[in-house]
Amino acid sequence: MPAAMEQATHLLKDNNLKITKQRKAMLEYLVDTASKRYIDVTSIDDFMRQSFPKMSHNTIYRNISEFADLGIVERQIQGDRASVKFQCDFQHEHHHHFICSNCGKVIELKDCPLSDEITSQLAGCEVTGHLFQIYGLCPECANLKNN
Amino acid sequence: MPAAMEQATHLLKDNNLKITKQRKAMLEYLVDTASKRYIDVTSIDDFMRQSFPKMSHNTIYRNISEFADLGIVERQIQGDRASVKFQCDFQHEHHHHFICSNCGKVIELKDCPLSDEITSQLAGCEVTGHLFQIYGLCPECANLKNN
DNA sequence: GCCTCACTAGTAATAATTACTATTTAAATG
DNA sequence: CATTTAAATAGTAATTATTACTAGTGAGGC
The missing domain is CATH 3.30.1490.190 (Ferric-uptake regulator, C-terminal dimerisarion domain)
Incomplete structure (x- = not known):
């Protein structure tokens, strides 16, 4: 498991959040695609629902919110789209x-x-x-x- | 007419845009309330439609867009709300x-x-x-x- | 005062996000 | 390992912000 995943799952556990299949899949996708770039939320939604047709919007948006609250991802509006980026590094200095x-x-x-x-x-x-x-x-x- | 209104109406004319009652009312509202602060677009929409119950969303949003294109207002997301502020000063230096x-x-x-x-x-x-x-x-x- | 084209009202559609609830599941506990 | 329970999820529906469309209106040049 890549270090970023380790850190993220650790953070979830520390906050009494469960490591569900859905969250794991989302984190993997984010580590893969949003580590060095912002990716807009709707395309996360699209992708997850293609990979897991039973996943609901609710789950995706809620998890993104929780990831953001924990500092696992960073939210931002790019152009006019709500976007997120995987946190560069949890112990990284301010930049x-x-x-x-x-x-x-x-x-x-x-x-x-x-x-x-x-x-x-x-x-x-x-x-x-x-x-x-x-x-x-x-x-x-x-x-x-x-x- | 305050200087800001003069400048704004001038800019509209220069770009073949008409000075309609609706635009004038919107500009006045923006000069009053959004000269030194950001105000979110939905509350502009709310206010305008209260003052002028026949005004359509379309008109409000389109005019805000045009004002932004001309540099009359500055768009920005504050928190998670699309907001605008009246341009500080049209000949103002970068800040x-x-x-x-x-x-x-x-x-x-x-x-x-x-x-x-x-x-x-x-x-x-x-x-x-x-x-x-x-x-x-x-x-x-x-x-x-x-x- | 008339003419023309930009503008608007009204209605409806779309897109993004959130709400609700019954069911499922992670993971803690004995 | 079986049981338990709080947390998470699916599915459906609602909401909110914004845009699209079209027939009618009005600003401003002539």
Whole structure:
């Protein structure tokens, strides 16, 4: 079992969630397809229901929600589609991403732009989070477009 | 007529779009309520249809789209709701925002975190845009919460 | 004031997501 | 290993947000 699966199932157990066939199948699919790119929720729904015709929307959406709550996947709207990506690494240090707007692929960035200079402009505010992302075409998609 | 309305109607005319009662009413509402905060699209829909019971969803959504295309409003997903904000200033220089996750209010930031150091990590990529936003509670909402 | 084309109302369809409930199953326990 | 039980699931239906379609209307140029 790949490390990512280990970590994910561990997290489920720690939270009294059962390792069902459905969850396992979903996690495997996500590790395979959404480890380095965002994939939209409806195509997860489509795929799972093709592979397991008896699976209900409910199950898929609920599980995605739970995975997100546990930090197993990261939710985000790409373009106008609700998407998720498998968490890069559970013990990974804070970082940001370049995201290909064509294929959803992500590239990790080293820097975090949050600085004292910036937060000092926010006197009285309670800062809870931030988002920094660069968009564009990854080398592969840029090539395809220019040829 | 406030400057923002002037600019917006000018932009519409320049693009062969007519200044209809419906558009005017929507713009007025947006200038009033969405100049310094994000407001979600469904509540625009609700409000407009309360004020003008004969207005159709179609009209509201189409106009929001057109306003967005012209840069009159800025679209964004806040939490999980499609939201818009009136454009800060049409000739305003590039900047980013702190956004209150409770009330949607925005505070402008001076800095842009995009640097050569960062883009140099993206060899081969075609960068088309970026997003930098800080989230949290504005001073008012932070106060409310702590009392 | 008239004409034309963009715009709108009204209705209906679609897509994505959530709700509900009877049944099933993972996994804890004896 | 058999029993038990809370959690999860399937199946169906509802809801919510958004878009499509078409006949009729009105803004604004002439």
